Amino acid sequence: MSSKIRTISTIGIMGFGAFGRLMARHLQPHFALRICDPVNAPAPDASGKGLQPATAAEVAACDLVILAVPVPAIPEAITTLRPHLKAGAIVLDVGSVKIGPARAMQAALPDDVEIIGTHPLFGPQSARDGLAGLKIALCPIRGKSTPRIAAFLRHVLKLKVIVTTADAHDREVAMVQGLTHLIAKILVRMEPLPRTMTTASFDLLMQATEMVRYDAPNVFMAIERANPHAKAVRDRFFALAEEMRLFLEHGHAETAQSAALPHKVAEVAQV
Amino acid sequence: MSSKIRTISTIGIMGFGAFGRLMARHLQPHFALRICDPVNAPAPDASGKGLQPATAAEVAACDLVILAVPVPAIPEAITTLRPHLKAGAIVLDVGSVKIGPARAMQAALPDDVEIIGTHPLFGPQSARDGLAGLKIALCPIRGKSTPRIAAFLRHVLKLKVIVTTADAHDREVAMVQGLTHLIAKILVRMEPLPRTMTTASFDLLMQATEMVRYDAPNVFMAIERANPHAKAVRDRFFALAEEMRLFLEHGHAETAQSAALPHKVAEVAQV
Known part of the structure; x- marks a missing residue:
């Protein structure tokens, strides 16, 4: 596994349901986003600056890849993305449970990819007035990127970050x-x-x-x-x-x- | 029954549990209170201006008598107070149910006494920051005093008053x-x-x-x-x-x- 700390400039989001859209709105000011969802793809933006629909390969080629698909669809999403992931890329999921997705990611993702399980403890309803003060759980699975991801979530998105284990x-x-x-x-x-x-x-x-x-x-x-x-x-x-x-x-x-x-x-x- | 509209100057409270105490705190600035509770009597106040413990007969002799005892104790409270009630007095209960207390009051209180069932839809916890905006249900059972009681609750205590029937x-x-x-x-x-x-x-x-x-x-x-x-x-x-x-x-x-x-x-x- 690469131990080099890279700057995260591109984020790929696999899945554009209610939660994927919420994330994209809050991440867009800070990163170049690539979003892939065969069903709910974002509408192409003629200016080129808005959210652009991307292929799974384009999503997988980002510095950080977020699996925003339903929990049972995570293994399939991993299979789709796996051939295109960069060495040193960080993969995280956002499911409401952590043991299962952590096992799936650990088993199927290449060794040179970092893994963090996350659970944003909010949704479109509780985040309708903004993210400040809302909570997110981070479960470090592989690699050393949790502290800098946590720092971004705390200081930029103003979330309360709880670092824990999948079982806890x-x-x-x-x-x-x-x-x-x-x-x-x-x-x-x-x-x-x-x-x-x-x-x-x-x-x-x-x-x-x-x-x-x-x-x-x-x-x-x-x-x-x-x-x-x-x-x-x-x-x-x-x-x-x-x-x-x-x-x-x-x-x-x-x-x-x-x-x-x-x-x-x-x-x-x-x- | 007396149809004369009297001024309410004295209020008798039968029962001084958590809700009796809450009521007394909010009614004390506006009325002379007489409180009777064999178990939880208010401590006598040497100044004579605070809450004074009273006998059941003194409570019953007030212009308005509030039954602040548990619902199953209402019939017994009526039996105790009944011989001392004034013609034209208003009796009300504050129980969480209204059909049973309404029947008990109607059956056992003298015809020359007015009756209103009330349910303050709040308690010591929800009223800890004051009464304004909290709700109270009033069920007129006998007599014509509901509008002026409702006016006091609305304009002085700032409660939302809902006039309804015991069954509704x-x-x-x-x-x-x-x-x-x-x-x-x-x-x-x-x-x-x-x-x-x-x-x-x-x-x-x-x-x-x-x-x-x-x-x-x-x-x-x-x-x-x-x-x-x-x-x-x-x-x-x-x-x-x-x-x-x-x-x-x-x-x-x-x-x-x-x-x-x-x-x-x-x-x-x-x-």
Whole structure:
């Protein structure tokens, strides 16, 4: 692997969905961007200064390559980009889970390419008033570029940078996003929800729901299925919900027994 | 019943828990208060100008009498106060449900007493920065005093006043408070919850939880048990949670069947 510190002047973005577009808007003032998305390519800009659609090879030839595709599409994106990557290039993903993408990148990317897993803990809704103060997790996988990437994110984009490991990330985010998105999905299915006699806490719950309800379906699936810690978190949530149901149904007398009941429920569900 | 409009100069508060104290703080600049609580009586103030502990008879003799006791204690409070109420006095409760207290007050209070059910849609947490902009529901039960009470709440305390019926209130609040408190109770039992790699929506969810977690246990029981519409709301929440559990466990293929499963679960729970 090259240990030479290069200046990052070109950034390639593979994938131009909601998050790819958000990134491009904030990176464009600082770097020459090359964007490839067979479905959502940016419209060509006649001035030549705006966002230009590029080929996968052009994206791969950049100093920094960002995989902004859904988590399950990361291995395929790597296969497409791999032959065109430069020695010393930095590859990073932006998925909501980190263990899986880190393994995929480590297994399939050439040894002379640096790797960082990242998870911007925000989306188009929470970033609508700008990036300042929002959080991003960085998981260094291979190479020494994390500090300078972190410095750019901190000082230029004003993000709060959390350097961590893929496992620590997935463990914490299994609760953070796992619970938020699960509760939001349930609440959205209960609509119409009240808008008049609301309390401050209900208003906050609705704001939390609004922030994630328009996320692409693959985001929810990545959070709940691709995170190896997510199942334990939601099983706990569902077991506590069931305890609460029984407590409210039958009263104090049966709470001592209620801890055993989620197992029975699980057995039925497996029939 | 007296149709004469009297000036309200004295207010009696029966019950001096967290909400009684909050009310007293905001009403004290405008009225002479008499407060009775056998357990949480206010400390006597030597200056004679502060909050003074009073007997139930002194509370009942006020122009306006507020029942600030837990919902299940309302009938007993009425029995205690009833012999001492003045003709033309206004009695109001501040419970989180309105159908039950309205019936209890209507059945047991003398005909020459006016009755209003109220639900301040806030508590010590949400009112910590003041009352302005917070909401209160008023349900006129007997008499003509609602407009002038509403005018005071709007113009002096700067509250948003919603005039409604007990049934419309309980139906809407079954969702508003029923869902918020249910979710908060479950989340509190999942602690320790993450504080580092959090998203904006998770932070909002935590703020919503913080606002209700220190409420007295009787508040949760009133919301979930004393509201006749609460069970249908939480049964729906639990059924949707169970659908979501099965969907995430087994994937798309079984979602068509999942709607039937909550019934099986309910059967087991009744064993």
